[in-house]
Amino acid sequence: MLWVLGFLLSFCGLFIWLEFGTMFPRSGGEKVYLEAVYRKPRYLATVVFAANAILLGFTASGCIQVRIWISMNDPNNMMQYFVAAGQPVGRWTERGIALGVIFFVTLLHGLAPKTGVLIMNVCKLSFYTIVIFNIFPSVTLDLQDRILLFVVGHRRVVLSGKTRIVDPHYNFRDAFAGSSTSSNDYATATFKVLNAYAGWSNVNYVMNNVRNPVRTLKIAGPLGLGICAVLYLLANVAYFSAATKAEIDKSGVTVAALFFGNVFGSVAERALSVFIALSALGNVITVTFAASRVNQELAKEGIPLPFGNKFWASNWPTGKSPLPGLIIHLIPSVIVIIAPPPNIVYPFILDVEGYPQQIVNLFIVIGLFYLRWKKPDAVRPFKVWWPLAVFFLAAASFLLVAPFLKPANGVGDTPPLPYYLYCLVGIGILLSGVLYWAAWRIMMPKVFGYELVPRKERLDDGTVVTVFSNKKIQ
Secondary structure (H helix, E strand, O other), rough: OOOHHHHHHHHHHHHHHHHHHOOOOOOOOOOHHHHOOOOOOOHHHHHHHHHHHOOOOHHHHHHHHHHHEEEOOOOOOOOEEEEOOOOEEHHHHHHHHHHHHHHHHHHHHHHHHHHHHHHHHHOOEEEEOOOEEOOEEOOOOOOHHHHHHHHHHHHHHHHOOOOOOOOHHHHOOOOOOOOOOOOOHHHHHHHHHHHHOOOOOOHHHHHHOOOEEEEEHHHHHHHHHHHHHHHHHHHHHHHHOOOOOHHHHHHOOOHHHHHHHHHOOOOHHHHHHHHHHHHHHHHHHHHHHHHHHHHHHHOOOOOOOOOOHHHOOOOOOOOOOOHHHHHHHHHHHHHHOOOOOOOHHHHHHHHOOOHHHHHHHHHHOOOOOOOOHOOOOOOOOOOOOHHHHHHHHHHHHHHHHHHOOOOOOOOOOOOOOOOOOOHHHHHHHHHHHHHHHHHHHHHHHHHEEEEEEEEEEEEOOOOOEEEEEEEEEO
């Protein structure tokens, strides 16, 4: 039911972003929409968005996915081992895998951009499938999509009772027995579901590169999200038919491996883990590529950064790839990989990313109603049905309040960290953006008696950046 709720929320969000995207058909996503609504104080929305994008725009979760699928628990003694070799692995070895992935990807894109793009495409292993379920004549899929389709395709086989699963209908009898009554549990679970659906707004970040963006958004968005939701729901049916609730709860994020192990045996489970690790690596390479460009664009805006924004906006050293933007992306990724305990770092990352995103969503949907009221005659090629926006607003409000309520087990899903810590971290990051803006725009100019004067400047690699100079007030 939460996967259905996640689809409905993503669907509402998609339509809200669709209205904004067709009103402001240019790259930037939330940054553009927040700046269009919250014009005063000047640059406040930009700096707060930058704090969220830079500090929480890491790909640590993807690096940890690689680590998870390379090193999994032995069900007999709960020791971590390398899937491919069956060798024990320690805590710092796990972290070393994740750190090795992020450093490799950073240097790859920063020093050999052409090779990075090539490996990105190879790791994703995209190819054409002639017929999928006899419906789609030609669809490009990556490896993880094919595994998902394989799981969905074997759902009927498992439910038929013709596999090694003794009772595939076990979980469907009295299915809601023992369900939680804590709002906190449902909120934190929803953050994980929404993370799986994340991606429906990605096209809004690169609208300048989309041909006929209004038409593309109207067609591709609902179609892609709808197909994704159907596959997710059917995959969940497959998982619940192949394992008991206790087994699924024990498996954590490796439920796909549990499915393959129960249905096809341990050899298939290990093979799947290696393939998904490769696909996760491809995802890290892809997301890092995009995130570094976001960081570069924020530096071009003139936001003050250590050593000056010109360096961080540049394509140093190759002139073709923003290594400084990659370094900005690298630093918080390393911190998040090292700081939390390895056994809870993955759910903590998903929660700490999801909470401030709901704050952004809240301001976006409030901005939608504000523009409807303030500019009713503005050109809107697409207009979201207002009850969908109200539902999205109510859900965002619930997801901001419920995580502070005590979970059913009293500790949440990231012990020994307090269950509300990720909320405080998310709020703190956004507030740090407010304080940074206040120091840059108000406090420092007032103390030293100057005003900020923007100007455009072209760097040696051709990059155009905004630079602020301090003009002394007479």
